[in-house]
Amino acid sequence: xxxxxxxxxxxxxxxxxxxxxxxxxxxxxxxxxxxxxxxxxxxxxxxxxxxxxxxxxxxxxxxxxxxxxxxxxxxxxxxxxxxxxxxxxxxxxxxxxxxxxxxxxxxxxxxxxx
Amino acid sequence: xxxxxxxxxxxxxxxxxxxxxxxxxxxxxxxxxxxxxxxxxxxxxxxxxxxxxxxxxxxxxxxxxxxxxxxxxxxxxxxxxxxxxxxxxxxxxxxxxxxxxxxxxxxxxx
Numbered sequence: 001x002x003x004x005x006x007x008x009x010x011x012x013x014x015x016x017x018x019x020x021x022x023x024x025x026x027x028x029x030x031x032x033x034x035x036x037x038x039x040x041x042x043x044x045x046x047x048x049x050x051x052x053x054x055x056x057x058x059x060x061x062x063x064x065x066x067x068x069x070x071x072x073x074x075x076x077x078x079x080x081x082x083x084x085x086x087x088x089x090x091x092x093x094x095x096x097x098x099x100x101x102x103x104x105x106x107x108x109x110x111x112x113x114x
Numbered sequence: 115x116x117x118x119x120x121x122x123x124x125x126x127x128x129x130x131x132x133x134x135x136x137x138x139x140x141x142x143x144x145x146x147x148x149x150x151x152x153x154x155x156x157x158x159x160x161x162x163x164x165x166x167x168x169x170x171x172x173x174x175x176x177x178x179x180x181x182x183x184x185x186x187x188x189x190x191x192x193x194x195x196x197x198x199x200x201x202x203x204x205x206x207x208x209x210x211x212x213x214x215x216x217x218x219x220x221x222x223x224x
Contacts, residue, residue, distance in 0.1 A: 045211060102162060
């Protein structure tokens with residue numbers, strides 16, 4: 001069984017569109033994350049969320065918004081897509097108080113904005 | 115934003131050689147993790163160190179956390195082609211936020 005899954009794997013869209021990426025974890029973890037990996041492979045945290053608190057990286061544009069329908073899901077919604085949003089987006093999860101927050105990553109969603 | 119600089123950025127070595135990757139920051143972290151990422155996949159955790167000066171060994175890989183908990187190193191002995199990948203360090207805060215390093219792309223040539 002896949003621990004952390006993301007859909008879609010690839011997403012190609014035009015500037016100005018709104019899109020969502022879905023993430024699900026079946027590990028029973030209490031914290032989920034979204035990361036953006038740019039073309040230079042730099043992995044940057046965007047959000048972390050548990051059932052109590054959403055922490056937003058201050059550099060993330062407000063066009064990006066995480067939505068959590070339940071503890072096992074953290075979706076990423078992006079409004080008014082821009083060329084610079086092209087990147088690979090990774091979802092991850094961890095159990096905050098277990099094993100110093102070992103994170104399990106999904107396979108990534110490659111977003112291309114044209 | 116806490117910045118972790120990794121060096122070298124790129125490393126290409128022959129099978130059987132030893133190598134060390136460094137992860138440096140001006141910030142203090144409560145934990146330090148090392149991940150390996152292969153093309154088209156997400157990072158996979160290799161190790162977590164939490165105590166200043168801590169050394170952990172995982173087969174041919176040796177990880178060390180600096181005494182001041184600001185830096186770390188990864189040493190690989192007798193590198194093999196299967197070690198090829200992107201190595202990422204990540205510093206953890208008490209609030210469970212993780213800041214990743216700039217990455218080291220390792221290629222081991224058979």
